[in-house]
Amino acid sequence: MAEDNNNRRQGAPRGAQKVTPPPRQVVKRGASATGRRPAAKRASALRYDSDNPWQTAKTAFARLLVSPAATMMTIAVLAIALALPGVLYVGLKNIHQVSTSWQGDPRIALYLELSVDDSQAAELSRYLQQREDLAEVELISRKDGLEQFRSLSGFGDVISYLGYNPIPAVINIEPQRMSDDELIELQQQLELDPLVAEASLDMIWVQRLNSALEVTQRLTVMLGLLLGLAVLLVIGNTVRVSIESRRDEIVVAKLVGATDGWVRRPFLYTGAWYGILGGVCGWGLIQAALMLLDTPVQKLSGLYQNAFVLLGPDLIETSILIGTSLLLGLIGAWVAVSRYLRSIEPR
Amino acid sequence: MIQFDNVSKSYDTGHDALSNISFALNSGEMAFLTGHSGAGKSTLLKLIMLMERPTRGQVLVGEQNLATLDRSQIPYHRRRIGVVFQNHQLLFDRTVFDNVVLPLMICGFTARDAGRRARAALDKVGLLSKERVNPIALSTGEQQRVGIARAIVHKPQLLLADEPTGNLDPQLSEEIMRLFLEFNLHGTTVLIASHDMGLIQRMQVRTLSLRQGRLLSDGRR
Numbered sequence: 392m393a394e395d396n397n398n399r400r401q402g403a404p405r406g407a408q409k410v411t412p413p414p415r416q417v418v419k420r421g422a423s424a425t426g427r428r429p430a431a432k433r434a435s436a437l438r439y440d441s442d443n444p445w446q447t448a449k450t451a452f453a454r455l456l457v458s459p460a461a462t463m464m465t466i467a468v469l470a471i472a473l474a475l476p477g478v479l480y481v482g483l484k485n486i487h488q489v490s491t492s493w494q495g496d497p498r499i500a501l502y503l504e505l506s507v508d509d510s511q512a513a514e515l516s517r518y519l520q521q522r523e524d525l526a527e528v529e530l531i532s533r534k535d536g537l538e539q540f541r542s543l544s545g546f547g548d549v550i551s552y553l554g555y556n557p558i559p560a561v562i563n564i565e566p567q568r569m570s571d572d573e574l575i576e577l578q579q580q581l582e583l584d585p586l587v588a589e590a591s592l593d594m595i596w597v598q599r600l601n602s603a604l605e606v607t608q609r610l611t612v613m614l615g616l617l618l619g620l621a622v623l624l625v626i627g628n629t630v631r632v633s634i635e636s637r638r639d640e641i642v643v644a645k646l647v648g649a650t651d652g653w654v655r656r657p658f659l660y661t662g663a664w665y666g667i668l669g670g671v672c673g674w675g676l677i678q679a680a681l682m683l684l685d686t687p688v689q690k691l692s693g694l695y696q697n698a699f700v701l702l703g704p705d706l707i708e709t710s711i712l713i714g715t716s717l718l719l720g721l722i723g724a725w726v727a728v729s730r731y732l733r734s735i736e737p738r
Numbered sequence: 739m740i741q742f743d744n745v746s747k748s749y750d751t752g753h754d755a756l757s758n759i760s761f762a763l764n765s766g767e768m769a770f771l772t773g774h775s776g777a778g779k780s781t782l783l784k785l786i787m788l789m790e791r792p793t794r795g796q797v798l799v800g801e802q803n804l805a806t807l808d809r810s811q812i813p814y815h816r817r818r819i820g821v822v823f824q825n826h827q828l829l830f831d832r833t834v835f836d837n838v839v840l841p842l843m844i845c846g847f848t849a850r851d852a853g854r855r856a857r858a859a860l861d862k863v864g865l866l867s868k869e870r871v872n873p874i875a876l877s878t879g880e881q882q883r884v885g886i887a888r889a890i891v892h893k894p895q896l897l898l899a900d901e902p903t904g905n906l907d908p909q910l911s912e913e914i915m916r917l918f919l920e921f922n923l924h925g926t927t928v929l930i931a932s933h934d935m936g937l938i939q940r941m942q943v944r945t946l947s948l949r950q951g952r953l954l955s956d957g958r959r
Binding site: 639640642643644645646647648649650651653736 | 787789809810813814815816817821823827829831840841844845888
């Protein structure tokens, strides 16, 4: 009736087969069941799993440390799988941070013909100011434009060699809130004015950026789902290997009346530990990536005379990362143990 | 305590392990189950343990029809039974004490209570002095006695044993059998599968003989 698991280990020494029972020894009361003896403590911590959840968690952690190299490798795989979508997400978050400040109010710049003189430009500007659908109209005359160009670009000397002012008068317009289609209509309408050489709507490239971001966002979600599945499978498989190594124990425990829950519990803790450790290490990888990016990003934003702070994952996002990882660990372990328990069910 | 009503068990391979077995074992009774290897002894014990389910017929243990127990109730059914396995099924990654205490930890005893009961069981089989030894360092007879201690540690109503003296010499076999008799005297129902006819005849208890899956004689006295 017994399974044949122990047959291969039957080679126990027969030794002295004394019939008379060995003399009784005085045993200290209540000592070893709780593992209070210092010498036996570490060993018995690996023996059975008590009802105390914290004790079970510690036992499961101690089991991870039994093979530290294998455990580290598994955790590294989990961390990388979690950090990849994490880094992409943080990158998107930072690009959003920049692009929303640009996107805030779409503007139309009217570049007037060079032949238009200041009074004509001022008249057009006044006319535009009266329009209901425009919130703000600002005229930069050819002379002001030249001054701005001189002070900002540092090419002032080159301009003076030209002998004439190549800067057109510009009217900057901030329309009232309106839809993208209306904005484009407004831009086309303004461009029809004979005084206007070009009406440029600075929204178009923001739109392009936004759709590119949307594609990247979708990719991040897809990558996140795929790598989340990978985390689930890695933890499930690791727990399966751990089950295999405790096969005898599980078979015996089931035969003497262990419930599925009793067998499952230590492995759930194992899965949870892998999830938490993988999540924390994944977070560490994201932070490391941000630190490596920080210097070049500061340099870049310095060139744009822009104070830009690289954002990392905040508290909520960090909790979501580690929580998801923990959940995947639990699910992976649950599935692995349930599959095994079903395989030893009576038929 | 145990009742078999026209029980048959066939395997997918077409092999009929048991055919049309009917018998009853009363509470507090002791009986041997004999037959050559392959006669169906182990299968019969597995049906009682719910390690397998019958193809036809009914098995009742303690007036409980096992067919009505679902997967989640099997553990509680097994806790009423103590089993001594042929190859003792001890775990060699822990001490004798930890082997014996395992059923109690599973049943949810406190560590202190479990320790006390486990030592009492080890004392009963005369191995209290070996509680901190790894069972791999014990002789075969001692290993079998650890297996017995583990089977009785939670004071089961029913004790099953599958070839408990299989690897032992006659003197040790008698020792083990005397242990079983003692448990029976204390009211435990005992069913022992064995093919050691000489030993069985000396013991003078009820004997159920199986041959090729059929019950030859009930041997009720």
